[in-house]
Amino acid sequence: MPRVLFLDEPTSRLDSASAFFVIQTLRNIACEGRTVISSIHQPSSEVFALLDDLFLLSGGETVYFGEAKMAVEFFAEAGFPCPKRRNPSDHFLRCINSNFDTVTTTLKGSQRLREDPTSSDPLMNMSAAQIKTMLVERYKRSKYAKRAKARIQELSNIKGDVVAGSQSEARWLKQLSTLTKRSFLNMSRDVGYYWARIVVYIVLSICVATVFFDVGYSYASILARVACSTFIITFMSFMSIGGFPSFIEEMKVFYKERLNGYYGVAVYILSNFFSSFPFLVATALISGTTTFFMVKFRTEFSHYAFLCVNIFFSIAVVESLMMVVASLVPNYLMGIVTGTGIMGILLMTCGFFRLLPDLPKPFWRYPVSYINFGAWALQGAYKNDFLGLEFDPLLPGERKISGEYIVSRICGVTVSRSKWWDLSAVALILVCHRLLYFIILKFKEKASPLFKDFYAMMTSHSQHLEKVPSFREITSFGSKRHQPHHSLSTQEDLDSARQ
Numbered sequence: 001m002p003r004v005l006f007l008d009e010p011t012s013r014l015d016s017a018s019a020f021f022v023i024q025t026l027r028n029i030a031c032e033g034r035t036v037i038s039s040i041h042q043p044s045s046e047v048f049a050l051l052d053d054l055f056l057l058s059g060g061e062t063v064y065f066g067e068a069k070m071a072v073e074f075f076a077e078a079g080f081p082c083p084k085r086r087n088p089s090d091h092f093l094r095c096i097n098s099n100f101d102t103v104t105t106t107l108k109g110s111q112r113l114r115e116d117p118t119s120s121d122p123l124m125n126m127s128a129a130q131i132k133t134m135l136v137e138r139y140k141r142s143k144y145a146k147r148a149k150a151r152i153q154e155l156s157n158i159k160g161d162v163v164a165g166s167q168s169e170a171r172w173l174k175q176l177s178t179l180t181k182r183s184f185l186n187m188s189r190d191v192g193y194y195w196a197r198i199v200v201y202i203v204l205s206i207c208v209a210t211v212f213f214d215v216g217y218s219y220a221s222i223l224a225r226v227a228c229s230t231f232i233i234t235f236m237s238f239m240s241i242g243g244f245p246s247f248i249e250e251m252k253v254f255y256k257e258r259l260n261g262y263y264g265v266a267v268y269i270l271s272n273f274f275s276s277f278p279f280l281v282a283t284a285l286i287s288g289t290t291t292f293f294m295v296k297f298r299t300e301f302s303h304y305a306f307l308c309v310n311i312f313f314s315i316a317v318v319e320s321l322m323m324v325v326a327s328l329v330p331n332y333l334m335g336i337v338t339g340t341g342i343m344g345i346l347l348m349t350c351g352f353f354r355l356l357p358d359l360p361k362p363f364w365r366y367p368v369s370y371i372n373f374g375a376w377a378l379q380g381a382y383k384n385d386f387l388g389l390e391f392d393p394l395l396p397g398e399r400k401i402s403g404e405y406i407v408s409r410i411c412g413v414t415v416s417r418s419k420w421w422d423l424s425a426v427a428l429i430l431v432c433h434r435l436l437y438f439i440i441l442k443f444k445e446k447a448s449p450l451f452k453d454f455y456a457m458m459t460s461h462s463q464h465l466e467k468v469p470s471f472r473e474i475t476s477f478g479s480k481r482h483q484p485h486h487s488l489s490t491q492e493d494l495d496s497a498r499q
Contacts, residue, residue, distance in 0.1 A: 005029065007038035016044050023047050045087045058096040063135045066144035078138045080131060096135065098128040175263045179271035183250075187275060193246045194279040197239060198286065204236060205287045209294035216296075218392045222406055225297070229381040230352045232291055232307075233314055234374045238347070240318035241339050247326040248335065258445070265441045269434055276319065284312035297385050306384045306419065310377055313426040317373040318343070320433035327440045350374030355412030373429045379413045380422030382406075387415065 010026070011019035023043070027050050030036045040047070054071050056063040064071050071092065072082050082091040094100045139145050187193045212228040215221045254268055288308035297303065322339050329335040349359060349369045356375060359365040369375045386403035393401055407413050 002034075004035045004037070007036065009039050009041045011043070011047070012041050016046075019044065020046050020050075023050050027052075042093070043089050045089075048087065048089050056092060056096065058132050058136075061132070061136045062139060062145075063096050063132065064092075064139055064144065065148050070144065074139070074142065074144060075135075077142075078135055080135070094128075096128060096132045100128060172264075172267065175267045176271055176274075179263060179267060180274045183271055183275035184278075186250075187246075187279060190246060193243060194276075194283075197242050198279070198283055200239060200242075201236065201283050201287050202290070204239070205290035208232065208236075209291050212291075212295045214294075214296050217389065219394050219401070222391055222401070222410065225385055226352070226382070226411065228291070228295060229385055230350070230378060232287065233310060233377045233381050234347055234350055234352070236287060236311070237314040237318045237374075237377075238343050240315050241322055241336070241343060243319060244322050244326065244335050244339060245332060247323055248332050251326055265438055265445070269438055269441075272323075273316075273434070276316075280312055280316055280319075283315060284308045287311050298389075303384050306380070306423070310380055310384070310423060310426070313423065313430055314373060314377045317426060317430045317433060320430055320437060324433060324437050324440065327437060327444070346372050346374050350378050351412065352378065357412045371429065373426050376422045376425040376429070380419040380426070382411045382413050383415065383419040383422070386411075387419075 005026075007026070010022055014022065023040075026036045026038065030052070040051075043051075048068065051068040053066065054068040055065045056071070064074055066074070072088050075082060075092070075095065080091075080095050082088050208228060208231060212224055215224050215228065250272070257263065258265070258268075285308055288304065288311050292298075292304050292307050297307070321342065322335075325335050325339045325342070329338055345368070347353070349364055349372050351369070351374075356365065356369055356379075359369055386406045389403040390400040391403075391406070393399060404415050408415050
């Protein structure tokens with residue numbers, strides 16, 4: 001918590017009991033050695049008793065600055081004592097706020113005061129402006145003003161920072177741990193963030209596993225394995241777009257807290273990834289375990305581990321991509337449309353609908369397919385599934401078809417590169433998306449004041465044009481052929497004829 005806390009009317013729109021407990025909490029914070037500075041709106045007598053110091057301003061001039069309990073004495077010395085059983089704060093406002101002149105006039109006009117026109121109450125015989133002038137002059141010569149000036153001079157002579165800035169905010173690791181815990185708690189409580197998607201992943205995994213159940217090693221299973229791997233890696237990772245509404249809401253909270261300087265952009269991005277890590281792992285394990293053992297891709301554990309890690313990175317990349325989209329679009333609808341369009345492009349260039357070597361070179365092959373996570377993840381999935389296996393030929397008696405031949409000739413994937421290199425490329429794309437997300441947030445943070453200044457300049461320019469006579473609205477004059485209609489009773493000739 002910062003050493004100095006500024007608050008703007010923290011008790012507004014609260015009932016008296018709630019306002020009391022809010023100020024009591026602030027007083028406890030002040031008792032811990034922190035400074036609490038707050039404007040307050042018409043405090044009750046119980047709330048006023050909790051204040052240590054009071055600063056009264058009227059029209060930019062200091063009426064009183066000192067201990068709150070001594071303010072009543074100051075007003076009494078100035079000739080404006082607070083009546084018994086009246087809230088001191090109400091009395092102070094009555095003295096220095098010109099809006100109460102109307103109240104005084106109303107009271108003077110009442111039947112009770114008309115019977116007794118002479119009143120000893122100075123508030124009834126003087127305006128708020130006169131009272132304020134007397135109080136301001138009285139305060140300048142008072143002991144309270146001398147004490148305030150002496151204290152200010154004493155603080156001015158202190159060398160260095162009075163409040164250490166390094167102690168006013170939490171350490172980086174503390175910020176990271178706190179944000180990670182809070183984000184994980186929000187993700188756990190929000191059904192639509194991950195739980196609903198996990199249920200959908202379970203259902204889809206069971207569907208895929210039953211459709212491709214025990215696919216085998218026949219010639220027809222080659223196309224089935226290719227289709228199954230493509231659906232698991234690309235279409236199932238496409239489901240991560242469902243978390244976009246939650247990203248939008250999270251961004252709103254981030255912008256507010258970032259403006260208050262609670263934490264940095266890097267801490268926010270890392271905490272988001274760490275908090276989502278258990279859910280992504282659970283999703284990858286559920287999908288990978290269900291499909292791998294029911295489809296019966298391979299029997300080795302290393303191939304099972306590769307499939308789960310490949311699914312994990314693919315889902316994480318799509319989530320990072322949706323975060324980038326969320327930071328650029330103005331609303332939820334635009335985000336869904338933009339995200340769906342980008343995913344459609346990635347699906348077209350992943351190497352399934354058209355082989356990677358057959359893609360047009362100028363744009364789709366270079367660079368789109370190289371920055372497409374689906375292309376790298378799918379290449380690794382093909383190698384993980386086919387390399388080292390043999391499949392039955394189309395016609396009985398012919399040589400069996402090796403997995404290397406299927407990967408290189410049928411799938412159009414080079415086998416000289418290890419599947420772990422393909423997986424590393426997917427992880428690198430994930431890091432690049434997170435870095436791009438960081439750069440966009442930092443750029444918006446730096447550029448936002450410039451855009452606001454530009455908008456203010458354009459607004460002032462348009463207002464200036466409205467004052468120019470040539471840009472004012474020209475009053476139209478009707479022609480004689482189109483005179484306004486009048487009622488019959490207002491027409492003089494008809495009235496005279498009627499007489």
